[in-house]
Amino acid sequence: MNNLVIKRSQLVEFPITGTPTTLRRYKARTIPNLSRNNIILYGLECYTEDQLAQTPSGEAVIDTADANQVTLTLMDTDKEQFIYNCPIISLIRANVGGFVTVFKPRLINLQDCFIQLTDATGIDPNENVVFNFYYQLVGE
Amino acid sequence: MSKGIISPLINYMTENEMICDATSPVSYYQKTAQIDFTTAGGALPTSLAINKPYYFKPDNTLDHQNGDIKAIEVVSPSVQNTFENGISNLSSDDVFGNVLLYLVDGNDNILVQTPLTSLLGISYGGYALKLYRTKLSNVIWQKCYIEILDTTLISAGEGIKFKVYYDKKDRK
Numbered sequence: 001m002n003n004l005v006i007k008r009s010q011l012v013e014f015p016i017t018g019t020p021t022t023l024r025r026y027k028a029r030t031i032p033n034l035s036r037n038n039i040i041l042y043g044l045e046c047y048t049e050d051q052l053a054q055t056p057s058g059e060a061v062i063d064t065a066d067a068n069q070v071t072l073t074l075m076d077t078d079k080e081q082f083i084y085n086c087p088i089i090s091l092i093r094a095n096v097g098g099f100v101t102v103f104k105p106r107l108i109n110l111q112d113c114f115i116q117l118t119d120a121t122g123i124d125p126n127e128n129v130v131f132n133f134y135y136q137l138v139g140e
Numbered sequence: 141m142s143k144g145i146i147s148p149l150i151n152y153m154t155e156n157e158m159i160c161d162a163t164s165p166v167s168y169y170q171k172t173a174q175i176d177f178t179t180a181g182g183a184l185p186t187s188l189a190i191n192k193p194y195y196f197k198p199d200n201t202l203d204h205q206n207g208d209i210k211a212i213e214v215v216s217p218s219v220q221n222t223f224e225n226g227i228s229n230l231s232s233d234d235v236f237g238n239v240l241l242y243l244v245d246g247n248d249n250i251l252v253q254t255p256l257t258s259l260l261g262i263s264y265g266g267y268a269l270k271l272y273r274t275k276l277s278n279v280i281w282q283k284c285y286i287e288i289l290d291t292t293l294i295s296a297g298e299g300i301k302f303k304v305y306y307d308k309k310d311r312k
Contacts, residue, residue, distance in 0.1 A: 002150065003162040006274045009252045011240075033249075042158045051257040053238040054289040058191070098262030098270045102159055104149055132254055136158070 004043045004100040007136040010034055012110070013055050014129045016062075020120035026129075027114050029057075034110050034133065037077050041108040043134030044083075044101050046072075046091035055128045062127045067092065069119040070129055075112040082106055085116070088129060100134065108135070157275050166271060167210040167305035173199065175286060176227045176299035188294060193242075193285035202281040202306055204246065209276040211305035212241070214259040220301065227299040233260060238290040239300065243276060244283040251276060256286075256300070271305070 013029045048064040055061060062070065067089045074083035083103070091101050115129050153159045175194050201207050214236060217229040230236065236256035243252040252274070262270045288294060 001162045002154075002159040003270055003273055005157050005160050006252060006272065007158075007276070009254050010250075011253050011255075042153065045258065047237075047255060047257075049237075050234070051237050052255045052289075053292075056240060056253070056287070056289070058289070093258065093262075102153070105153070105156075105158065132258065 002102070004102050004134055006043070006134050007140065008134070010133050010135070011052075011056060012131045012133050013057065013059070014115045014131070015059065016115075016117070016123060016125065016127050016129070019125055020117055020123040020127075022117050022120050025114040025116055027112075028110055031110065034108070034135075037107060037109060038138040039108045039110070039133075039135045040105045040138060041074070041133055041135045042102060042105040044074075044091055044103070045093055045132040045134070046088045047130045047132070048092065051092070051094070052130055055130055060124065060127045062123065062129050066123050069117055069121070069123065071116050071118060072129075072131070073114055073116070074106075075109050077107040077109045079109070079112065088115070091131070105136075107138070108133070160273060162270055166273070168307050169207075170303055170305045171199075171201070172215075172301055172303055173197070173202075173281075174223060174225075174227070174299055174301045176225070177294060177296050178227070178299075188288065188291045188296060190288050190291060193287060195283070195285045196281055198282035200281070201308075202279065202304060204278040204280065205309065207306040207308055209243070209274050209279055209304060209306050211271040211273045212243075212259055213261045213271050213303040213305075214256045215301040215303060216260055223299060223301055228297060230298055230300060231293055233257070235293045236260065236300075238288060238292065238294060240287045240289060242285050242287065243279050244285075245278040246280050246283075248283065251279065259302070
């Protein structure tokens with residue numbers, strides 16, 4: 001039974017801009033220090049309003065009841081989708097015995113990562129899906 | 141005793157300190173740090189405010205030249221509802237979702253940004269407490285702070301207490 005060890009962590013927001021639409025791709029808000037293609041991602045956690053009241057920029061976080069309507073796709077710097085349409089509900093720590101999801105370390109390409117809604121019912125415009133990216137820098 | 145099969149990936153991530161056995165010892169030392177929301181002045185804001193940093197008091201045993209931070213846990217009100225100085229803990233675990241923790245290094249880089257809900261220790265299988273384990277060897281404690289995102293359900297006279305697990309640099 002292994003536990004994640006955090007070297008660096010950063011909240012990443014995926015805003016659902018405009019009218020929520022099924023299968024539309026919603027990309028992450030740009031974060032300068034995660035946009036240099038030198039980020040090795042090895043752990044991930046998702047938050048809904050139960051774990052995070054608001055985003056750091058003061059916007060709403062998605063309702064817990066709507067978490068089963070969202071999937072996440074992560075892409076690495078080789079443009080490979082190494083996490084593909086993962087339901088975010090399985091990335092919420094409270095749903096998986098308190099474990100943080102760990103995967104093979106990858107160089108992340110944040111600007112190509114996205115979430116999709118499999119059902120837009122009940123999701124309000126400008127809600128955010130928020131993840132905590134656990135990572136290290138190349139060479140650390 | 142027979143040896144279990146260890147996957148190369150698990151082995152790699154363990155050697156690079158990305159993961160550890162959840163039941164392994166956390167640290168040699170542990171201390172507490174507390175931030176009170178009070179109107180008594182000092183370095184704190186005089187009233188509860190959103191998006192304002194509440195800094196920790198300086199503690200050089202936790203600074204990078206003296207200690208490595210191995211884990212951080214926030215003390216749940218179900219564990220301790222009143223602190224030693226008479227300040228009350230927050231009213232429930234849910235309120236920790238209103239607060240973010242920032243851990244900062246000597247170059248003012250934010251190393252860790254996380255809601256306090258992630259710092260609640262979660263017991264698993266009745267024998268292991270899963271903690272927010274870290275490998276942080278370059279933190280300046282007095283630059284670290286918390287930020288309130290929403291003051292709803294937080295009152296003056298309440299506070300937040302952290303358990304910080306650390307190793308001294310001269311004893312790994």
